[in-house]
Amino acid sequence: MDPIRIAIIGIGKIARDQHVPAIRGNSAFSLAATVSPHDAGLDGVPHHASLDELLEQGPAVDAVALCTPPQVRYDLAAQALAKGIHVFLEKPPGATLAEVAALSARADKVGASLFAAWHSRFAAGVAPARAWLAERRIDKVSIIWREDVRVWHPGQAWIWQPGGLGVFDPGINALSIATHILPRPFFLKDATLVLPENRAAPIAADMLFRDTAGAEIHMDLDWRQTGPQSWDIIVETDAGPLKLSHGGAVLSLPSGTEHGEDIEYAGLYSRFATLIRGGRSDVDTDPLRLVADAFLRGKRETTDAFHD
Known part of the structure; x- marks a missing residue:
């Protein structure tokens, strides 16, 4: 062929x-x-x-x-x-x-x-996380996605413009994982978007979702992180906690931790x-729909100007 x-x-x-x-x-x-x-x-x-x-x-x-x-x-x-x-x-x-x-x-x-x-759905830990969670009761989810925009997007003006998503450019990676591994749909209940006074897109966001069974999902996004970067999803279940770290490459379960290769x-x-x-x-537009809902429903706060 x-x-x-x-x-x-x-x-x-x-x-x-x-x-x-x-x-x-x-x-x-x-x-x-x-x-x-x-x-x-x-x-x-x-x-x-x-x-x-x-x-x-x-x-x-x-x-x-x-x-x-x-x-x-x-x-x-x-x-x-x-x-x-x-x-x-x-x-x-x-x-x-x-x-x-x-x-x-x-x-x-x-x-x-x-x-x-x-x-991010193709990160090494995502498929086994999805399989493990399929038979679990989800009690609570925490998503912490914090990185340094100066490292990952230096001088990229488009990312701060309307349609560029701002901190949701990396944050949508977390949502692409969450919508894939969690067994039930979830939707936005509250959000606060933090925009630099000289930018049209947010540099940080705090979001609260709820799934259709009532479990809360909290998401913390920030583009001002220095030092070690944080790309973690923690799911509290009836069988103990599951943690995906390093953007989904490392899966930690009550039975142990698995490290995968970069295969995305x-x-x-x-x-x-x-x-x-x-x-x-x-x-699949589910991750983008949740970001759109954040812009539709989220409160805006203004912070200091951001310069590369």
Whole structure:
């Protein structure tokens, strides 16, 4: 079977650090091209300044991975789908829920695969955590997701603009795990979003959810963390506590602790290949819906100006 010819659109940090190695490590794909108006691309790989240029001049591609900021992703995805090209959406899948729904409908219409790729769901501890929790009573959940924005997103102005999500850019990773491992749906009850006086998106958030059986889920997000970073989910159950740490890579159960390898993007591309070969899509918007609810219902507080 011939490999799937894929182009990466948007050659920033996440593309270079994660997408390129994952594609090159998966024999189901061949990296056919890159696209960016601001980057020279990769040695030995055809590069174009725009998707229009790629589609007009080649090489031919079967799929694209969109690693651009979410605010500009809809038009690129719609353009690719119109050509019957399969589309991988980096998280978050779009700037709004409505545009993701429109893309999903378009993909179904043209018979192309659309993949809303939540990389944290493929962390080593997530699948066993989901299986362990399936038969447990959930009493309480605590999510602590604190990191240093200057380390992970230096100088990225788009992330502070409307649609860029602010601290929910990393926070949505935690929600992608929680919506996947917890056995019941949950919804927002209260939220406080903290916005720097010079930014349009929050630098911190405190959120309270409740699942359909009444269990409370508290979420603490902060982009001002220095020193060790915190990416932890603790679930109190009738069989004792479960803890996912290091973004889901380490699972601690009453019976012991398991450490996993970094397999997130390898898992994503394995899933994308399976979807393409099977003629299916995977577009889960639950994590983005919870973020949208935070902006819809959350109270705003203003804090000191933030500068990189």
